[in-house]
Amino acid sequence: MELDLLGERRRTHHCGELRKAHAGQKVFLAGWVARRRDLGNLIFLDLRDHTGVVQVVLNAEGSPEAHAKAEQVRSEFVVGVEGEVVPRTAGTVNPQIPTGEVEVNGQTLLVLNEAKTPPFPIEDETRTVEETRLRYRYLDLRRSRMQQNIRLRDRSNQTVRQHMAGHQFIEIETPFMTRSTPEGARDYLVPSRVRQGQFYALPQSPQLFKQLLMMAGFDRYFQIVRCFRDEDLRADRQPEFTQIDVEMAFPLRDELFEIIEQLMEKLLALVEVKAPRPFPRISYGDAMEKYGSDKPDLRFGLEWRRLELPDGKLNAVKGFQAAKALRVPGASTKISRSQFDRYQEILRQQGASNAAYLTLSEAGIQSRMKNALGDDGLQAIAAAVGAESGDLVILVGADSTARDKVHSLDEASGWLRLELARKLELIEPGLWSFAWIVDFPMFAYDPKEKRFAAMHHPFTSPREEDLAKLESDPANVKALAYDLVLNGQEIGGGSIRMHRRDIQQRVFKVLGLSDEKARERFGFFMDALEYGAPPHGGIALGVDRIVALLAGESSIREVIAFPKTASAVDLMCEAPSPVDANQLWELGLVHHYEAEHCDCGGLWVFEYEDVDRAPSVGAPPEVSCPVTHDRIARPYSRRWGAKHRATGSHGWAMVREFS
């Protein structure tokens, strides 16, 4: 159909803002057709923009031209409407939409663009599978729910900038093309063309840069910054994600906490929510003991307690050498035996060795442990957790008191705590519960690699009082690290850093990083520590997770405009994708080749298995066809590469080793 031009027309209003007060005004609106209701000589259009929907009436009598055009219009057409706002008559008011008391009497209709029928309806309540939504993300984002989410994210960012600026933090950009770091997650790599065989890494976080900014005297820095990690995805994990990165020199931990708590208060206010302040502080040890998690959900009770009976009877039972108990008030009849058997199975998988339960009633305490412990044993357990008639008491145990066994036991107990909260519906909606988790261990022992790894990251300072045992007893050194937890989700973490080179060097040593290795990887950073590094520390907050919580979404994909799937694929633009052969050659990523005639008549170039036959980097290889053994007269060139794209079933073989 013939399209109209917008010309010099400007919108006078947005669709969603029209009210009774606008009655009588002549307006020009523009937007998408959400719905058309054609009654013959009378056509209604629901016109939508990001502010909402308003009803436009086209009457064949009053404005025959506009009405005729409206007959051609379909869903998602882009139209402009000139007309008059009129109040609706008594019986025709629509109380379901904010603009329902008025409608626009359309006098002129401009069809600015046509639209194919969308693959799914552009409605708030979509049950369309995420795959389709992601493939047509630009349509998905038209839905008002997504509009609200993305706009909430914007307001969150604005709040952050305003708040941080108010506390004299300045925003400084740090590089995306940087150096690979050994600790932590896998890096995304960017090959260098000018220095073949060498790579930039996308930052997992701007950690070193923000510390260097402190050394540079910038005092208070923040940045809303993209970070990259090449690890497997989850509902709350994307390969690229956004952090509010914060660092300050001469830090007082409590001052930083105060600034962040105020910020969180302002962010919650965006969705009209309040959380009690100050946020409770829980040591890592307590969190693991009581909640079985370093990110405890404090919206409900249920606290585990370590259990040791004075007579040692319990610890004599197989699988209860280390034991904890949990009182579940009023739940004595709520968990069936078969239900508990299922729990027990999962607890075992998670590393607990045994589990049992006690039910308390007027009739006394029932448990399969009765034979082993006797009535007084059961009484002692009930007393230890303060259980009363009607309560359920759950025991979990490990078959040794070794650190890693107890740790697994703690994690299993944490799983059960969350499971019980779900099952018994203990989480009251509308509750928001923050906590600071503090006093993390400095190191975590990695039994596979047989070495200590930094629990937070290798630049975290140990507590001063633990410095003496850094080498002698690393497992018991606590770090000046902290996490911020909201409703059982980790939304941020940080630490006071080391600003002294001698201590940094000692920590590297514990981590098994030799002087040479450390120098090779962080030489510049070690140097910087020697030129007057101030005490400093900071935190990084997860924007995606925070906004998802604010928006009430369970996946961070719902608050990211263009997210990736669980296999790190962008379904819309189909990234990652194969690249032109000449791009690979230019980057020095393909070192040795074999050539083969393809069905298409083109030439496919493959990796040699025999590395000795590989041409050296920098010189285009001469290739021959393995079928005919004819030498290709012309050496491989960029022009050829461009001609024979590296797509199709053959794909490309990449070289893993570099000479």
Add this chain to the structure above:
RNA sequence: GGGGACGUAGUUCAGCUGGUUAGAACGCAUGCCUGUCACGCAUGAGGCCGCGGGUUCGAGUCCCGUCGUCCCCGCCA
């Protein structure tokens, strides 16, 4: 890398113990309709049952493989 769920019309789904021509709703198309707002009514089009193999007289249905999406473990702050 491992485990689980799912994959049928544009969309959301049904399809029994394998049985002959694969259904529904919404959407879409055409026509009628001046107060609809999830408009209504009538008619109609629309399917590589994800893909490949196997079992069988016969496969949407059973088996094996594979691809994709989601969730979880590992991994990751």
